[in-house]
Amino acid sequence: MTAPDGRLSINQATIKYAPLGEALAATANAGIAGIGLWRDSVQAASLTGAARLLTDSGLRFSSLCRGGFFTVPEGRARRAAMDDNRKAIEETATLAAAGAPGSAAVLVMVAGGIPQGSRDLAGARSMVQDALAELAPEAQAAGVTLALEPLHPMYASDRAVISTLKQALDLASPFSPAAVGVVIDTFHVWWDPELPAGIARAGTEGRIASYQVCDWATPLAADVLLSRHYPGDGVIDFRSITAAVEAAGYTGDIEVEIFNQEIWDTAPATALARTVEGFEANVAVHLRRMGADLGR
Amino acid sequence: MTAPDGRLSINQATIKYAPLGEALAATANAGIAGIGLWRDSVQAASLTGAARLLTDSGLRFSSLCRGGFFTVPEGRARRAAMDDNRKAIEETATLAAAGAPGSAAVLVMVAGGIPQGSRDLAGARSMVQDALAELAPEAQAAGVTLALEPLHPMYASDRAVISTLKQALDLASPFSPAAVGVVIDTFHVWWDPELPAGIARAGTEGRIASYQVCDWATPLAADVLLSRHYPGDGVIDFRSITAAVEAAGYTGDIEVEIFNQEIWDTAPATALARTVEGFEANVAVHLRRMGADLGR
Numbered sequence: 045m046t047a048p049d050g051r052l053s054i055n056q057a058t059i060k061y062a063p064l065g066e067a068l069a070a071t072a073n074a075g076i077a078g079i080g081l082w083r084d085s086v087q088a089a090s091l092t093g094a095a096r097l098l099t100d101s102g103l104r105f106s107s108l109c110r111g112g113f114f115t116v117p118e119g120r121a122r123r124a125a126m127d128d129n130r131k132a133i134e135e136t137a138t139l140a141a142a143g144a145p146g147s148a149a150v151l152v153m154v155a156g157g158i159p160q161g162s163r164d165l166a167g168a169r170s171m172v173q174d175a176l177a178e179l180a181p182e183a184q185a186a187g188v189t190l191a192l193e194p195l196h197p198m199y200a201s202d203r204a205v206i207s208t209l210k211q212a213l214d215l216a217s218p219f220s221p222a223a224v225g226v227v228i229d230t231f232h233v234w235w236d237p238e239l240p241a242g243i244a245r246a247g248t249e250g251r252i253a254s255y256q257v258c259d260w261a262t263p264l265a266a267d268v269l270l271s272r273h274y275p276g277d278g279v280i281d282f283r284s285i286t287a288a289v290e291a292a293g294y295t296g297d298i299e300v301e302i303f304n305q306e307i308w309d310t311a312p313a314t315a316l317a318r319t320v321e322g323f324e325a326n327v328a329v330h331l332r333r334m335g336a337d338l339g340r
Numbered sequence: 341m342t343a344p345d346g347r348l349s350i351n352q353a354t355i356k357y358a359p360l361g362e363a364l365a366a367t368a369n370a371g372i373a374g375i376g377l378w379r380d381s382v383q384a385a386s387l388t389g390a391a392r393l394l395t396d397s398g399l400r401f402s403s404l405c406r407g408g409f410f411t412v413p414e415g416r417a418r419r420a421a422m423d424d425n426r427k428a429i430e431e432t433a434t435l436a437a438a439g440a441p442g443s444a445a446v447l448v449m450v451a452g453g454i455p456q457g458s459r460d461l462a463g464a465r466s467m468v469q470d471a472l473a474e475l476a477p478e479a480q481a482a483g484v485t486l487a488l489e490p491l492h493p494m495y496a497s498d499r500a501v502i503s504t505l506k507q508a509l510d511l512a513s514p515f516s517p518a519a520v521g522v523v524i525d526t527f528h529v530w531w532d533p534e535l536p537a538g539i540a541r542a543g544t545e546g547r548i549a550s551y552q553v554c555d556w557a558t559p560l561a562a563d564v565l566l567s568r569h570y571p572g573d574g575v576i577d578f579r580s581i582t583a584a585v586e587a588a589g590y591t592g593d594i595e596v597e598i599f600n601q602e603i604w605d606t607a608p609a610t611a612l613a614r615t616v617e618g619f620e621a622n623v624a625v626h627l628r629r630m631g632a633d634l635g636r
Contacts, residue, residue, distance in 0.1 A: 198493070
């Protein structure tokens with residue numbers, strides 16, 4: 045079996061059905077040094093319990109998925125969403141402190157879709173801006189970066205009204221890069237003709253909080269959320285995107301995050317071995333400074 | 341039954357299963373004044389036969405779908421694609437001359453996806469640029485506008501490497517607006533945060549060759565090509581987009597083009613009545629100069 049590059053981190057969603065303890069053990073056993081966690085799994089173990097399991101695993105923590113879902117009009121539901129984001133900020137800080145050196149206090153933010161019954165896309169986008177203004181100071185005080193993830197435009201109506209890297213950077217621009225950054229996920233942004241410019245700008249502004257890789261292939265799955273593939277199994281040019289992300293100065297973990305029923309139906313160890321294989325052949329080979337730049 | 345606005349044109353794909361003669365008759369019977377045709381249907385009737393049927397119907401001709409599919413490396417297959425586009429230019433000119441006054445010699449262009457086995461998206465995009473350089477002078481000489489259609493980014497890999505209006509305008513920029521324009525199709529571009537700027541630019545540059553409307557709703561159909569809906573049945577804000585297209589100076593036909601198995605399975609007269617209803621309630625009401633600005 046290939047020894048994985050030191051910058052590879054597995055996003056827990058790739059082995060979705062493994063409970064936290066099992067996911068951590070399988071990741072460490074696969075020789076992978078980092079992991080990105082999901083809130084439902086952390087909460088199932090309790091935050092204290094999850095932090096202890098993480099510390100014991102010896103793994104770096106690369107991100108928590110996810111906060112956001114801000115596109116709710118002012119009122120009780122919005123207040124509940126904001127409070128839930130505050131809780132997620134706290135979870136992120138705790139887990140980053142519990143992870144091995146080089147852990148990143150990054151909270152991935154999915155914006156939310158257009159409110160039910162509304163057609164006001166611009167209005168939904170401004171709700172995201174308002175929510176950031178409220179949360180950014182609190183995140184910064186907690187040492188946590190809110191990482192805005194542009195999602196593929198096919199999710200614009202029901203999941204994330206942030207559709208391009210440029211738009212995420214524009215939304216982030218009023219805030220310190222320590223408080224608000226961006227996620228670059230190849231699946232969501234590979235098609236964008238403005239991607240090279242966006243990555244360069246994200247680097248200049250110091251906002252690349254996470255780099256996630258998985259591949260795009262058609263036909264899309266019937267549930268388009270589950271259309272993600274191992275690097276190399278689709279059409280994405282990881283060479284040019286990875287080179288751009290490195291040229292922009294990003295030296296952190298690189299997460300593989302795959303939602304795919306077929307992959308979920310394989311044993312975690314198998315999915316991890318295939319992840320390592322795909323990552324090494326398609327991403328790690330394009331890294332200039334393999335494994336030499338961790339310990340942020 | 342509602343009397344349709346004078347600017348409504350039905351794209352033949354909305355009543356895909358009706359042969360040409362039947363499609364023209366059903367459109368005229370529904371009180372719709374224009375139609376956009378598809379090449380397979382025109383060729384099935386022969387170009388001369390189709391032109392005669394069109395003239396006899398008294399309908400305006402608003403566009404021919406479609407040319408393009410340019411993302412083929414140089415060689416025999418590319419030469420065949422270019423020759424087929426030449427034929428499509430000729431068909432467009434013939435049909436525009438055969439349609440009622442106000443017909444538009446517009447050939448809708450779908451760029452094509454990434455070539456099989458390739459991951460070179462930028463290279464595929466430059467193949468489109470090269471093809472336009474070859475065909476634009478011939479289109480202009482024939483009085484035909486090649487209308488570049490940005491398709492939704494979910495089709496970038498297998499159908500159209502032109503994914504945004506800005507990108508279509510950039511590709512069009514070396515050419516006269518009489519030779520190369522753009523299609524604004526709400527389904528493909530509604531999500532784009534840069535859409536207002538793109539529409540304004542398209543107007544300033546005189547490049548809006550076609551405005552097509554249909555709605556976006558989720559969940560997407562299992563075949564994502566068939567996810568289009570009647571205006572009003574989804575989340576698109578036709579008010580703001582239509583206002584922007586009008587402010588940009590577009591005064592031509594507005595096509596309703598829907599690919600949807602359920603709609604195809606209804607009788608053409610039913611689909612046309614529903615089209616008129618959706619168009620009137622969601623698009624026509626936002627036109628400033630209803631029906632008063634035809635006769636280009």
